[in-house]
Each structure stands twice: as C-alpha cells, then as structure tokens.
Amino acid sequence: MLKRSFYLVLGLLVSTSALATPKVYIFDCGTIGLADVSSFGLTNAETDVRELFVPCYVIEQDGKRLLWDAGLPLAMVGSVAQEGDGGMIITYEKSLLDQLGKMQLTPADIDFTSYSHFHFDHVGAANAFPTSTLLINSKEYEAAFLHAEDNPVFDPSLYNKLLDTPRVLLDGEHDVFGDGSVLIIPAPGHTPGHQVLLIQLEKTGPIMLSGDLYHFEFSRLMRRTPVFNTDKGQTLESMTAIEARLESSGAKLWIEHSKALADSLKMAPFFYD
Numbered sequence: 001m002l003k004r005s006f007y008l009v010l011g012l013l014v015s016t017s018a019l020a021t022p023k024v025y026i027f028d029c030g031t032i033g034l035a036d037v038s039s040f041g042l043t044n045a046e047t048d049v050r051e052l053f054v055p056c057y058v059i060e061q062d063g064k065r066l067l068w069d070a071g072l073p074l075a076m077v078g079s080v081a082q083e084g085d086g087g088m089i090i091t092y093e094k095s096l097l098d099q100l101g102k103m104q105l106t107p108a109d110i111d112f113t114s115y116s117h118f119h120f121d122h123v124g125a126a127n128a129f130p131t132s133t134l135l136i137n138s139k140e141y142e143a144a145f146l147h148a149e150d151n152p153v154f155d156p157s158l159y160n161k162l163l164d165t166p167r168v169l170l171d172g173e174h175d176v177f178g179d180g181s182v183l184i185i186p187a188p189g190h191t192p193g194h195q196v197l198l199i200q201l202e203k204t205g206p207i208m209l210s211g212d213l214y215h216f217e218f219s220r221l222m223r224r225t226p227v228f229n230t231d232k233g234q235t236l237e238s239m240t241a242i243e244a245r246l247e248s249s250g251a252k253l254w255i256e257h258s259k260a261l262a263d264s265l266k267m268a269p270f271f272y273d
Contacts (some may be wrong), residue, residue: 008143020179021202022061025268027099027270029071030054033089033120038064038234041224042217047216053175053262054121056178057209058097058110065105067113067132068197068209069256071096073124073158096125103269107132112176114184116211116256117191118144118154127161135176141169153228156184156204159196170195187213187242187257189235190226196242198251206251213242215257 032052037044057068077095100106107129114135115122144162148156168174170193176182183198190212197209214220215233225235246253255261265272 009066011149020062021197021273022059022177023271023273024199025060025103025208025271026262026265027058027071027096027157027268028053028094028262029056029069029096029124030076030090030092030121031055032072033091035087035169037216039228040219040226042216042218046222047185047218049218049259050214050255050258052215053259054092055196055262057139058100058105058268059176059182059197060130061179061181062153064111064115064177065108065109065133066176067129069122070113070125072121075224076124076130077097080102097128099268100146105130106140112202114197114208117194118159119191119212120155120158122198122211123158126159130165132165134165135160135170135174135184136167137188137193137195138169139188140191140195142231143192145146151191158176160216185245187211187238189231189238190229191234192230194238198249200244201273207272208242208246208249208251208253210253214253214255215236217255217260220253220255251255 031054034050037047054071056070056071059068061068072090072092074095075089079092098152108131110129112135113129117190118140138246143151144154148154155256158223168186174184176184181200185196185198187196188194196211196213200206223236223239225232227233
C-alpha cells in the first residue's frame with residue numbers, strides 16, 4: 001500500500017511538472033511617433049493612432065529564456081524626442097539591458113534569441129547577445145546577413161556581432177523549448193523571413209506575438225499592408241494563415257506595436273503565465 005502511494009505521489013509530481021507553462025515578461029523598448037501613416041497602407045483619416053509601442057519580450061520556461069525582439073537601437077537610449085527618418089519621433093528612456101539588470105539578468109542569462117524580423121526597431125539590442133543561440137528563419141538570415149546590400153531596410157551595424165553566434169536556421173515552425181509551449185511560426189511578407197510567436201500560457205491563455213504582421217488594429221481589420229513590405233501578396237497569405245491559426249488555437253493576438261494594448265498590460269518584472 002505504501003509502495004502504491006509512493007508511485008501515485010511520484011506520478012502526481014511528474015504530471016505537475018509536465019504542466020509547467022512559460023512566463024512572459026514585457027519590456028518597454030521605446031516608442032515611435034508618426035506624423036503620417038500613409039506608408040503603412042492607411043490614410044491619415046482612417047486611424048488617429050500616431051504612436052507605436054516598441055516592445056521586447058523574455059519568455060522563460062523551466063530555467064531557459066528566449067528573448068523575442070530587441071527594441072530600438074541602444075544608441076537611442078535617452079533620446080527623448082529625437083527626430084528619426086521620415087518625420088518619426090523616437091523615444092527610448094531606459095535600455096533593455098538596464099531593465100534586465102533590474103531583474104538580476106544579463107545577456108549571458110538569455111539562452112535563445114529570436115527576432116520577428118530584422119528591422120531596426122526589432123533588433124536594436126541584438127549585438128548585446130552574441131553568445132545566445134539565434135533562432136532565425138533561413139530566408140531572413142540570407143536577406144539580413146548574406147545580401148544586406150540588396151535589402152536597404154536592414155542595418156547590419158545593429159547585428160554584425162552575431163556573425164559567429166550559434167544559430168539554428170529555420171525552414172518551418174520551431175518548438176523553442178521542445179515541449180510545444182512556445183512555437184516560432186513563419187509569416188513571411190513583411191520581410192523575407194518574418195515570423196510570429198505562439199505561446200501557451202496556463203492562466204492568461206494562449207497568446208500570439210504578431211511581429212509586424214500588423215502595426216495597427218485597423219490594418220488587421222482591413223487587411224492593409226505597408227508599402228515597404230517585401231511582398232504584399234505573401235503578406236496577405238500570411239495574414240490568412242495566421243488568422244486561421246488563431247482560430248484553431250484559440251490564441252489572442254497581441255499586436256506588438258499597439259500602444260493601446262501596451263497601456264493595458266503590465267511591464268516587467270511583472271509576468272504573464
């Protein structure tokens with residue numbers, strides 16, 4: 001009887017461990033103010049949104065950590081109301097590295113990095129993580145690392161220290177922690193190897209981080225694509241596929257650049273699980 005009870009308790013412990021779910025930490029990695037949204041395939045009359053939130057995320061699972069997106073360039077930290085290209089107003093008050101430091105974390109504590117894509121507002125701190133294993137879509141790797149001269153939207157100076165970093169080239173979905181809790185899903189079109197992240201959270205419920213599949217809620221509603229996307233048709237196909245995935249998974253889409261969403265969420269060290 002005692003032996004049977006022991007194995008029942010052991011089985012319960014194993015089962016409880018198997019149910020462990022990720023934690024998602026959100027970091028404020030800047031904002032981008034816009035005077036004109038027409039480059040996003042919208043008219044200025046169609047949305048009054050003029051401020052884009054720039055997030056970074058750390059997803060933690062059983063002692064392993066993934067950094068998803070790395071915000072604006074670190075050189076912009078402290079540059080409140082700095083004018084960027086195209087009339088943009090860039091603000092970035094506290095660097096991702098300092099925010100991680102408040103949680104007693106350093107870049108060495110990040111096991112994996114993965115970026116929805118390699119635009120400047122998503123890889124701004126990438127060079128600070130040269131020892132983390134980079135999980136990158138093979139087409140994005142080719143465009144950003146091998147043919148950057150043909151893709152002027154990429155700035156290699158923001159990620160040139162990753163040339164010799166350990167990496168895994170992805171050609172489809174990728175299970176980050178090997179337990180189905182965090183999946184990188186290809187969603188090309190915005191850039192050649194753009195990707196989104198599906199996370200299974202026990203309390204919050206499943207969420208999907210959008211990358212730049214959409215920038216605005218109106219973009220999603222009306223299926224609008226920025227004029228600077230690599231491939232409009234491919235983007236629309238990705239929208240269709242990702243919307244179907246959201247439906248089948250029951251996940252809520254977090255539009256990463258949505259300031260309204262960011263204002264409704266709590267930043268790190270708070271976490272969602």
